[in-house]
Amino acid sequence: MRAAVPGPVSRESGGRVTAEPLVSPAALAERMPVTDRVADTVLAAREATCRVLAGTDDRLLVVVGPCSVHDVAAAMAYARLLWDMSEELADDLLLVMRVYLEKPRSALGWPGLLTDPSLDGGFAVHSGLSSARELMLAITELGLPIAVEWLSPITPAYLGDLVTWGAIGARTVESQVHRQLASGLPMPVGMKNATSGSVQSAVDAIRAAAAPHAYLGIADNGAPAILRTSGNPHCHVVLRGGSGRPNYSAEDVRETRRRLRAAGLPERVVIDASHGNSGKCHERQRAVAGEIAERIAAGEDGVRGLLLESFIVSGRQDVVPGEPLVFGQSVTDACMGWDATASLLRSLAVAVRERRRHAQPLVSVINPVASEPSQHA
Ligand SMILES: O=C[C@H](O)[C@H](O)COP(=O)(O)O
Numbered sequence: 132m133r134a135a136v137p138g139p140v141s142r143e144s145g146g147r148v149t150a151e152p153l154v155s156p157a158a159l160a161e162r163m164p165v166t167d168r169v170a171d172t173v174l175a176a177r178e179a180t181c182r183v184l185a186g187t188d189d190r191l192l193v194v195v196g197p198c199s200v201h202d203v204a205a206a207m208a209y210a211r212l213l214w215d216m217s218e219e220l221a222d223d224l225l226l227v228m229r230v231y232l233e234k235p236r237s238a239l240g241w242p243g244l245l246t247d248p249s250l251d252g253g254f255a256v257h258s259g260l261s262s263a264r265e266l267m268l269a270i271t272e273l274g275l276p277i278a279v280e281w282l283s284p285i286t287p288a289y290l291g292d293l294v295t296w297g298a299i300g301a302r303t304v305e306s307q308v309h310r311q312l313a314s315g316l317p318m319p320v321g322m323k324n325a326t327s328g329s330v331q332s333a334v335d336a337i338r339a340a341a342a343p344h345a346y347l348g349i350a351d352n353g354a355p356a357i358l359r360t361s362g363n364p365h366c367h368v369v370l371r372g373g374s375g376r377p378n379y380s381a382e383d384v385r386e387t388r389r390r391l392r393a394a395g396l397p398e399r400v401v402i403d404a405s406h407g408n409s410g411k412c413h414e415r416q417r418a419v420a421g422e423i424a425e426r427i428a429a430g431e432d433g434v435r436g437l438l439l440e441s442f443i444v445s446g447r448q449d450v451v452p453g454e455p456l457v458f459g460q461s462v463t464d465a466c467m468g469w470d471a472t473a474s475l476l477r478s479l480a481v482a483v484r485e486r487r488r489h490a491q492p493l494v495s496v497i498n499p500v501a502s503e504p505s506q507h508a
């Protein structure tokens with residue numbers, strides 16, 4: 132490790148930094164390349180997600196999985212369960228697994244597998260990056276698409292080729308850097324409302340990310356670079372509640388759509404059943420998602436997707452040095468367990484089928500060919 136070039140201030144004036152070399156994105160990808168199967172999974176799922184968000188595919192997008200990945204084996208076991216479920220419900224739900232590797236913290240806390248894979252403040256970043264890419268390759272090789280929250284602006288250079296849906300979180304949605312980052316990402320990006328509850332912050336972020344930008348980043352070879360972006364037309368609002376108030380009601384969705392319309396943006400809304408919408412109580416997610424399911428069954432088409440925090444074992448646990456962890460239980464926010472998740476996903480699929488049944492145009496009753504199910508990618 133070598134000290135960074137000292138600035139013009141004394142050590143006592145503020146923080147210090149040390150720097151060590153980091154593998155380049157190209158070198159990591161060369162060691163762990165994308166296979167044809169992985170590329171097919173990612174590209175087809177991105178396109179399908181865009182169609183669902185636009186409403187030209189009448190399924191519901193469900194981004195579901197652990198609050199954070201801390202154990203690669205447990206994440207893989209969860210991925211297998213979710214893959215089977217995604218095949219069972221493919222006509223009604225587009226399932227994308229949360230593989231969250233970087234955690235934004237309100238103040239302090241474990242920052243995620245990418246930078247601290249041994250959960251002990253050892254910050255073995257190279258090992259974290261390799262484990263993350265290996266896990267993401269294995270999950271997409273199954274055929275299951277992946278969602279992440281983008282936190283460090285250089286992470287997409289290492290993992291962006293494996294991601295179908297990205298989030299800009301409630302703590303960073305007002306950040307210029309994150310909006311610029313989203314403007315160049317090759318995937319749909321959900322902009323969370325701010326932790327204050329401000330939905331306008333998410334609307335502003337969508338508007339900003341739809342425009343071209345130039346910002347400082349790294350190139351594939353790891354060299355510093357000026358990144359020029361084209362603008363991302365597939366960003367959308369994610370309502371996650373905030374300031375002690377949920378915001379998943381029909382009125383909240385109407386108001387969000389009104390704000391999007393006023394900004395000249397497409398009316399695409401996704402609801403996070405966790406976080407501020409569940410008061411961080413994992414069991415409340417069922418009630419939140421259950422209410423959305425009822426609205427969908429009754430014909431609501433303004434909600435294009437849902438986010439759920441779910442793992443194999445319900446609840447959460449603390450990391451206690453020297454003590455074993457429960458396999459498949461969250462070490463960050465509490466999650467729904469697998470059995471509750473499976474039954475909730477099945478009821479969401481029923482709701483989508485019910486909406487489809489009501490929405491069937493008269494001509495499809497007269498002409499059965501028109502009512503044939505569409506082929507989903
Ligand atoms: O989703 C995860 C958490 O809500 C987020 O990382 C903030 O966590 P914290 O408030 O415990 O720091």
Ligand SMILES: C=C(OP(=O)(O)O)C(=O)O
Nearest residue numbers: 198300301302323371406
């Ligand atoms: C941190 C998360 O969400 P939010 O930004 O809404 O708090 C998350 O989904 O892990």
